[in-house]
Amino acid sequence: MPIDVAQALGGAPRVEEISWSGRDVRLYHLGIGAGVPATDPAELRYTLESRLHVLPSFATVAGGGPPGVIGALSMPGVDVDLAAVLHAGQSLRLHRPVPTDGTATATSRLVAVHDKGKAALLVMRTEVTDGSGPLWTEEAEVYVRGEGGWAGERERGPSTHPEPPCGEPEVTVERAVRPDQALLYRLTGDDNPLHADPEFARAAGFEQPVLHGLCTYGMTLKAAVDTLLAGETDRVRGYRARFVGVVYPGETLRIRMWRGAGQARTVRVEVSTAERGETPVLAAGRIEYA
Structure with a gap:
């Protein structure tokens, strides 16, 4: 079996130093669609260095190293075909606001491998700390088609x-x-290459290259912060979502939001594509805020 569960779960964690700057933050914001209209004061918070706020989902790419999916596939005991891999879900817990510039230590390990029948689900946790203590913890869920059926219901x-x-x-x-x-x-x-190479995308079963799940994830969080949290990025404490369908570049995301009742400081989010009959693409979204 290409996934050696014992080796994957028993291996030493990967520890690396990461660093980022305001330029990286601005590039990320542009990557999730910020800056439209370019002179809107609400958008300048994401694009102009003198007013820069950090959307917390930037944490998923901080340091520019392998993101959760690619990082999980590079762990010991995992040897699978990249074309069989999908990003299934992402969670993020903020211990402090993400600084505009920073250097930190990221410690990553596979914390679970589940047998989903026709596929395996890998869960990779990354904990990031700097000189002042914990910054954030994130988990990426990676779905590997064709790698299930090895443990049954117990896993x-x-x-x-x-x-x-x-x-x-x-x-x-x-x-x-x-x-x-x-x-x-x-x-x-x-x-x-799933997100850029048409031939690779077709080999993976898609009509054309698809948008990164984490791009949809970031666009969704930005929409919630801008509309329900008055653009106050530092109020976000946690964010999780499942990726249940693909988005093709050029489409339109329809983002629905429900604020928690009473004192519950949460926002539930569901996202579909407007062009394909409300096809769901992000589900079980939950944002926690202060």
Whole structure:
């Protein structure tokens, strides 16, 4: 079996030093569609160095190293075909606001390998700390088609299908995905050819290159921060979501948001594509804020 579970879970963690600057932050923001309109004060918070705020989802690419998916595939005990791999979900816990410039230590390890029947699900956790202590913890869930069936029910893992929000959303917004959005987002560090090479995308079963799940993830968080949190990026404490469908560059994201009732400081989000009959692409989204 290409995934040696014992080796994958028992291997030493990967420890690396990462660093980033305000320029990296601005590039990430452009990669998720910030800066439209270019002179809008609300957008200048993401694009102008003198006013720069850091959207917390930048943490998923900080340092420019291998993102969660590619990083998980490079761990000991994992030897699989990249064309069989999909990003299934992402979670992020902020211990402090992400600074505009920083140097930190990232410690990554595979913390779970689940047998999903027709596929394996890898869970890779990365903990990032700097001289002042913990900064953030993130987990990437990586779905590997054709690698299941080795353990059965005892290793299926927890269910990741919470009940959808009830009632009409408080806010619905649409965000256009540029035709070259995936090419721009790749500059943040994710060079998976699935997002740029038409032949590779067809071999993986897609009509054309698809948008990174983490790009949809970032665009969704930005929409919620801008509409429900008054653009105050530092209020975000946690964010998780599942990727349940692909987005093609040039499409439109329809983002629905439900704020938690009473004192619950949460926002539930669900995202679909407007052009393909409301095809779901991001589900079980949950943002926690202060």
